[in-house]
Amino acid sequence: EVQLLESGGGLVQPGESLRLSCAPSGFTFRNYAMAWVRQAPGKGLEWVSTIGGDGVATHYADSVKGRFTIARDNSKNTLYLQMNSLRAEDTAVYYCAKVRAWGSDQFDYWGQGTLVIVSS
Amino acid sequence: EIVLTQSPVILSLSPGERATLSCRASQSVGSNLAWYEQKPGQTPRLLIYDASNRATGIPARFSGSGSGTDFTLTISSLEPEDFAVYYCQQGSTWPLTFGGGTKVEIK
Numbered sequence: 001e002v003q004l005l006e007s008g009g010g011l012v013q014p015g016e017s018l019r020l021s022c023a024p025s026g027f028t029f030r031n032y033a034m035a036w037v038r039q040a041p042g043k044g045l046e047w048v049s050t051i052g053g054d055g056v057a058t059h060y061a062d063s064v065k066g067r068f069t070i071a072r073d074n075s076k077n078t079l080y081l082q083m084n085s086l087r088a089e090d091t092a093v094y095y096c097a098k099v100r101a102w103g104s105d106q107f108d109y110w111g112q113g114t115l116v117i118v119s120s
Numbered sequence: 121e122i123v124l125t126q127s128p129v130i131l132s133l134s135p136g137e138r139a140t141l142s143c144r145a146s147q148s149v150g151s152n153l154a155w156y157e158q159k160p161g162q163t164p165r166l167l168i169y170d171a172s173n174r175a176t177g178i179p180a181r182f183s184g185s186g187s188g189t190d191f192t193l194t195i196s197s198l199e200p201e202d203f204a205v206y207y208c209q210q211g212s213t214w215p216l217t218f219g220g221g222t223k224v225e226i227k
Contacts, residue, residue, distance in 0.1 A: 037164075044218060044219075044220050044221045045156075045158075045209070045218040045221075047217065047218065050216070059214045059216075060215075061215050062121075062215065095163065100169055104152055104169070104170060105211035105216055106153075106166065106169045106170070106209060107156075107164075107209075108169070108175060108176075109166075110164050110165070112163055
């Protein structure tokens with residue numbers, strides 16, 4: 001059974017940093033691209049970033065480019081999202097998602113999400 | 121950026137009725153389109169991938185069709201558990217984008 005467990009969310013002030021983690025299980029982690037998708041309170045889904053299985057190829061939404069960094073450690077089966085210079089508009093539930101197939105970037109499994117609140 | 125426009129925003133139907141949801145892309149995405157269901161307080165769930173393929177464990181009452189710029193999600197006969205928000209998403213071109221969602225509510 002595929003499971004994705006996010007952690008690292010919390011309350012931070014504008015301009016601060018936070019690192020999210022995702023611990024997947026139930027599949028061969030290194031064989032799949034992974035992504036972060038977020039959802040602001042009461043709003044729709046917004047793709048944030050995707051990383052290839054080997055950790056080389058990365059893509060970002062314009063709204064986070066230059067501030068967020070996606071990374072993975074295949075030896076530890078862990079996905080990360082380093083978030084710097086956080087803004088109020090980054091407040092959201094952040095979901096870790098497994099990409100079904102590279103090149104057909106759709107998400108077949110999702111974690112339960114971790115809440116990030118950016119507020120002074 | 122490819123913009124996905126979902127319609128209607130809200131669909132009011134009764135259990136047993138047929139639901140037809142639309143997703144229109146601002147440029148062609150081929151067949152690289154997925155549909156997700158999200159119930160209140162729950163995580164999104166993949167229903168349809170590559171426009172017309174049901175994901176694992178998804179009931180046969182859910183079907184997807186379309187290619188290029190126009191896509192449809194059909195629920196042939198609504199069950200009580202189907203009242204939720206549905207999102208389309210394109211995986212063809214970076215940045216990946218989602219539609220704004222269609223809420224299927226009980227009439």
